[in-house]
Amino acid sequence: MSSSETGPGGQAHGSVKEYVTGLILSIILTVIPFYLVMSGAGSDTFTVIAIVVAAIAQVLVQMVFFLHMNGSSEQTWLTVSAVYTVFILLFVIVGSLWIFEHLNHNMLMGH
Amino acid sequence: MTALTNDHDLHDHDDHHHHEAEAADRYMFGFWLYIISDCLLFSTLFATYAVMGQSFANGITPHELFDLNFVAVETALLLLSSFTFGMAMLGANVENMAKTKFWLIITALLGLSFLGMEIYEFIHFSHEGATPQTSGYWTSFYSLVATHGLHVTAGLIWMFFLFIHFNRDGFSHENKIRLACLSLFWHFLDIIWICVFSFVYLRGAM
Numbered sequence: 280m281s282s283s284e285t286g287p288g289g290q291a292h293g294s295v296k297e298y299v300t301g302l303i304l305s306i307i308l309t310v311i312p313f314y315l316v317m318s319g320a321g322s323d324t325f326t327v328i329a330i331v332v333a334a335i336a337q338v339l340v341q342m343v344f345f346l347h348m349n350g351s352s353e354q355t356w357l358t359v360s361a362v363y364t365v366f367i368l369l370f371v372i373v374g375s376l377w378i379f380e381h382l383n384h385n386m387l388m389g390h
Numbered sequence: 391m392t393a394l395t396n397d398h399d400l401h402d403h404d405d406h407h408h409h410e411a412e413a414a415d416r417y418m419f420g421f422w423l424y425i426i427s428d429c430l431l432f433s434t435l436f437a438t439y440a441v442m443g444q445s446f447a448n449g450i451t452p453h454e455l456f457d458l459n460f461v462a463v464e465t466a467l468l469l470l471s472s473f474t475f476g477m478a479m480l481g482a483n484v485e486n487m488a489k490t491k492f493w494l495i496i497t498a499l500l501g502l503s504f505l506g507m508e509i510y511e512f513i514h515f516s517h518e519g520a521t522p523q524t525s526g527y528w529t530s531f532y533s534l535v536a537t538h539g540l541h542v543t544a545g546l547i548w549m550f551f552l553f554i555h556f557n558r559d560g561f562s563h564e565n566k567i568r569l570a571c572l573s574l575f576w577h578f579l580d581i582i583w584i585c586v587f588s589f590v591y592l593r594g595a596m
């Protein structure tokens with residue numbers, strides 16, 4: 280029966296190996312940005328890019344290894360709604376920054 | 391449905407499981423939609439934080455206050471608690487109550503330690519002159535980080551009540567769904583924390 284492989288919500292049950300892999304990858308992706316900022320090893324631009332890349336990578340790692348998302352056909356709605364959310368997130372965050380950047384710029388022109 | 395049998399009872403039994411699995415799927419998807427709406431809540435808080443990023447109003451700056459060693463310990467606690475919750479889920483998969491409870495207790499203790507550190511940090515920051523009223527920056531900082539902290543608090547309360555449910559009903563169908571939802575919620579909180587320590591603490595300490 281399918282329930283031996285998938286749990287509630289059609290999520291795969293996972294295994295110790297999967298969780299340990301997720302944990303180790305997460306630790307690596309946490310240590311790198313912390314080290315870069317605390318040691319000041321790289322240039323500012325490089326450090327910021329490294330922080331963003333490591334954060335995105337770690338979010339993906341946890342979605343795959345902890346939440347067991349794999350984009351399989353049983354998870355179509357899960358995947359579709361997740362992708363939809365990412366778009367809304369980008370609209371809200373990038374949109375806000377963009378609008379306020381313009382506002383700041385235009386307001387300061389008068390001074 | 392592998393059992394090739396004409397036994398009416400057995401068929402009913404399988405059917406029952408099938409319905410339960412479908413019901414669980416619906417519950418989980420509903421909870422997933424809640425997680426998504428929570429994501430949108432956090433996205434507005436992150437957007438506010440980003441907009442307020444430099445609005446210090448001549449008050450104290452995060453660069454002077456943030457202690458990355460402290461944040462690293464907080465991060466380790468929450469990441470480990472996400473892992474230990476996974477271990478509790480593995481225990482629940484094989485219906486091992488002792489194992490599930492053991493890992494849930496470890497998870498709760500890690501979550502509590504995280505919360506304790508966060509409250510200590512807020513008190514410390516306030517003493518140093520960074521209160522929510524200090525500047526736009528600190529308002530957005532406290533809104534964002536404390537909202538995450540409130541979610542962790544809610545998760546801990548949920549964990550406590552789930553424990554009572556487990557004591558009363560063991561691995562009932564409902565309790566398994568509750569545990570799976572809480573697991574999703576807890577992992578989600580760790581994912582939000584990744585964004586908090588990256589974009590708030592690491593960026594602010596630079």
